[in-house]
Amino acid sequence: MTPLLSVRNLRKSYGALKVTDDVSLDVASGELHAIIGPNGAGKTTLIHQLSGSLPSDSGTVHLAGEDVTDLPMVARVRRGLARSFQITSILDGFSVLENVALAVQARSGSSFRFFRPAASETALNAEAMDALGRVGLADRAARRAGSLSHGEKRQLELAVALATKARLLLLDEPLAGTGPEESAILVGLMRELKSTHTLVLIEHDMDAVFALADRMSVLVYGRVIASGAPSVVRSDPAVRAAYLGEEEAA
Amino acid sequence: MSTLVARMAAAPPRRRAVFPGAALAGLVLAALAALPVAAEAAGLPFLVVTATRMMIFGLAALSLDLVLGYGAMVSFGHAAFIGLGAYAVGILDAHGIRDLAVQAPVAAGACALFALVTGAISLRTRGVYFIMITLAFGQMAYFFMVSLAAYGGDDGLPLSGRSTLFGMRLIEGDPALFYCVLAVLTAALLVLRRVVASRFGRVLRGSRDNAVRMQAIGFSPLPYRLTAYVIAGAIAGLAGVLLANQAEFVSPAYMSWQRSGELIVMVVLGGMGTLVGPVVGAAALIALEEVLAHYSDHWRLGLGLMLVAVVLLSRGGLAGLAAKIGRRA
DSSP states (O other): OOOSEEEEEEEEEETTEEEEEEEEEEEOTTOEEEEEOOTTSSHHHHHHHHHTSSOOSEEEEEETTEEOTTOOHHHHHHTTEEEOOSSOOOOTTSBHHHHHHHHHHHHSSOSOOOSSBGGGOHHHHHHHHHHHHHHTOGGGTTSBGGGSOHHHHHHHHHHHHHHTTOSEEEEEOTTTTOOHHHHHHHHHHHHHHHTTOEEEEEOSOHHHHHHHOSEEEEEETTEEEEEEOHHHHHTOHHHIIIIIHHHHHO | OHHHHHHHHHSOOGGGGTSOOHHHHHHHHHHHHHHHHHHHHTTOTHHHHHHHHHHHHHHHHHHHHHHHTTTOOOOSOTHHHHHHHHHHHHHHHHTTOOBHHHHHHHHHHHHHHHHHHHHHHHTTSOHHHHHHHHHHHHHHHHHHHHTOGGGTGGGOEEOSSOOBBTTBOTTOSHHHHHHHHHHHHHHHHHHHHHHHHBHHHHHHHHHHHOHHHHHHTTOOHHHHHHHHHHHHHHHHHHHHHHHHHHHTEEOGGGGSHHHHHHHHHHHHHHOTTOSHHHHHHHHHHHHHHHHHHHHOTTHHHHHHHHHHHHHHHOTTHHHHHHHHHHHHO
């Protein structure tokens, strides 16, 4: 079976600095694939390349067998590849519901409609409420998004990604900046998302990664130095030296 | 959950505070409708002329608000559309076509086309570059008209008279023109109010707030911004049609870059992204001009001070100030 996401020999350099150095990886449908690595390993650059917001120097990205290497972000989203952001990126001035309804709107019908008030489109609102319900924000729907707590904003990011009905979600450090309680909620959410979505998770929180990942790749200086099941990666000597060792020492 | 959805749907839009209730709107409309009669009775007929001018520029400022307030596109060439609309009337008039049924669609169409072409180029840039490139296109239109000797060039072009509507001389008198402008402005306000709340308006507002987020959920902002730019251009063109009729004269001065700057001042003074605010801003600016110019030749100094005060006191302009007061009351 073709993997849902297939990356081959992806490269990106800034001058002499190889930020992404010959990265190849496969993500099978239904799995949660974690990408870990020390700071500056090139994880976020890789997410940008996968999502299409940054062009690659060379290499290919295939989504469900289709070559999407040269497609811009908008086109990849329409093919079912959505991302969340490391730095919370929601529309603060919109209501929580509207943030999600906008993502529903993007894939249901034309948005060149000029007269009917969008806020009263019950079909959009109902789907948006479903997504909010899944991340546990249903009771916040009418609030202004900017007034949410940091953890709730991260939940809203997930709801927006869900509402795109993507087959593959790229989650860029969804736990960034959250406290232990908020983390626990989000980890629970991602476990739930795993049952319905294929996920690529970039995360610093090792406990979360080992609790969630089916498979993982370790990125160091832009190269994948190990890839496989968490138990295999954990005992890989190169990984211990490059990364986990540092964690334990720290 | 379905009740919750219903409640969301029924919840008032966020900007309701800025948009006064239907009762207040009706009151303002009634007061305006009575103005020509009252002004006549009080022996102050010039008030009708001034109020008409306020509403014409209110219409232009309203259209700029769609671009500036809802799209975050600081267009510094918006007066070009007023000028093109006015010249559509002037040039057609010179060839004996004096009916609004032809003039208005030609003006709106020409402006929409100009907006489509210049917008498609300008919108490749953002921020300061967008300001510069719209300014450049505005100046190109200005100098084109200055050099158009066949239609008066620098001296402008007098009309043979006010336009007719379906052959009838309906806006011959100042009160009649006043009502015509009031009707157009009211219609534009109602239409744009729906547009900004529509699917299209929501995408436009979302792109204003966070374009990267919009791309990440599958919207490319450009077509929406360009459409807003074209709509705004066409409406400003209609303002030009009305302006030409009021003055019975068309001049390149309508489209100078200072005019574009004044339109931005009207929008900011009234409150960006509120629709009704820029209309009030236009009225306030023209009123200040009239009053201050009465006292001193250096009235622009006083105007500048007031502008600084309004911007500092309330980021939302006059509309924001009104909403603040409304909440406190």
